[in-house]
Amino acid sequence: MGNIDSTGNGLYVHVPFCTKKCSYCAFNVSHNGLHLQGDYFKALGAEVLHYLTNGPFELRGVGFDTVYFGGGTPSLVDPSLIADFLASIPLAGGAEVSIEVNPESARRELFTSYVDSGVTRVSIGVQSFDDKVLCYYGRTHDAAGAERAIELAVETEGLSVGIDLVYGSEVEDDKSWSRTVLKTASLATGISHVSAYALGIEKRTKLHYDKAKSQSEDVLAERYLMADEAFEGCGLQNYEISNWACTDGRCRHNANYWSWGDYLGVGLGAHSHFGRSRWWNDPSLKGYIAAVKTQGTGFLAGEELVDSQVEAERLMLALRIQGGLSEKELKTWVSRTESEELLGLFEIVNGRASLKPRGRLLADGVFRALSA
Ligand code: SF4
Incomplete structure (x- = not known):
């Protein structure tokens, strides 16, 4: 590891299942593999255990300080799988445990079961409060559904609530983005975190095949500044270029990434970082499950970083x-x-x-x- 001091104790858990693929999505997702969720979670647990027993990832202290279930749509899976997984891994006292939730999954009982399992924060994939924009993104919820999901999460005791937004599609105008920003600001007494990313049109996405365009750099800049002003104005301070939070609402898991801290990533396509080493997993669902069965991890390839x-x-x-x-x-x-x-x-x-x-x-x- 050379002279790099290892810091950070994060665990990223990739949950790849989605009901359908959004038009802008370039993530590793499976829209027809949910029936394999049991096998997949068995593989996740086995992979964590393998690394904790054999390295190269080393846990400092008694357990993970942060866990992040990202996707995909983690809220699609049976919540008992989340609970069993969390019960099977070492967690530090006061650990932050986050899970990404899509609005259409939101139910009061789901949020309560998350809290009972040790989840401390949810990140709701709102993306926009404009139905026209949501339709363009191919999302399966509408603006009213997003509001209901936020309400239910905010009403759940013990849960910190964040929302994710995307701006800059060709169907979004200033008025539309302004509505999303102002609606977000009006919810700021309940939510503690907002992420807002400019739409990127990546290869192998529907938008790319459709030759869609995002807004010009100038328009994106104005939209960003509009959001920054509104979020700062309601007490959500910028702490990373695309992230705003109230004082105790910052995502410690992501802050660890941004501080170049160490983390273990499990699940298909997940990346890990420890000291100078970085490695990543097989990106296919069946390939990942099979790899964990035969070699203990989903390891596909890695690299050692130079100074x-x-x-x-x-x-x-x-x-x-x-x-x-x-x-x-x-x-x-x-x-x-x-x-x-x-x-x-x-x-x-x-x-x-x-x-x-x-x-x-x-x-x-x-x-x-x-x-x-
Ligand atoms: S819900 Fe998220 S992960 Fe799933 S297809 Fe849409 S953008 Fe991709």
């Missing part, structure tokens, strides 16, 4: 989060360039540097300039 990769990745992530660099580190990076004006894109608070809102829009360019 220059580590430095570049740490910088890229540090630019995304609030206070990600010390003032001294920022000045050292900038002094290696001939672009002193880059400093103007940052604000310094208590010796820590963060990109200002307009600077965040240029984060990729700032990274390229600093790391050139």
Whole structure:
């Protein structure tokens, strides 16, 4: 592991099942494999056990500090599988356990059973409060369903509630995005976290095959700034470029990724990171289950990072989060360039540097300039 100190104790659990594929989705999902959920969860449990027994991932302390069930649609699976899985792994006291929920799965009993199993936060895939946009994304819920799901989650004692949004489709105009942003802000007394990502049209998605377009960079920038202003105005502070939260609503699991912390990823296509090592799993459902049966893990391939990769990745992530660099580190990076004006894109608070809102829009360019 060289001179890289390992930190972080996160567990990512990929749950690949979805009822149908959304038009923009490039994730590893299975829309006809739900009947294999029992076998899949057996494989997940076996894979965690294998790594804890054989490495290379090492747990520091008594258990995982954070667990994140992502997908896919984890809320589609039988909640007893989630409960049994959580009961079978070592969890640290006060662990944060998150699960992604699609609005159409939301039921009061589902949320209660999650809390009883140890889940502490849900992330609801709202995406938009405009039915026209939801239809374009191929989502299986409407805006009213999203609101109902949020209400039920917020009413569940012991659950912290976040929502996910996507902006910038060609069918969305300023009015539509403004409605989504204002509706989100109006719910901010109940929700503690919002993620908002610009639509990316990736290969092998329906939107890509349809030759769909997203909005121009300028429009995306205006939409981002509109969201930032509204969310900050209702007490949800930006802590990563695309994420806002109230003080105790930040997602510790994702914060660990952004701090270049270690995590174990289990499930098909899941990625893991420990020290300088990074590895990833077989991306097919049957291939993953078979691989765990024969070799104990879904391991497909991996790599060892060299110093220059580590430095570049740490910088890229540090630019995304609030206070990600010390003032001294920022000045050292900038002094290696001939672009002193880059400093103007940052604000310094208590010796820590963060990109200002307009600077965040240029984060990729700032990274390229600093790391050139
Ligand atoms: S619900 Fe999420 S994971 Fe499933 S197809 Fe839609 S975007 Fe992809």
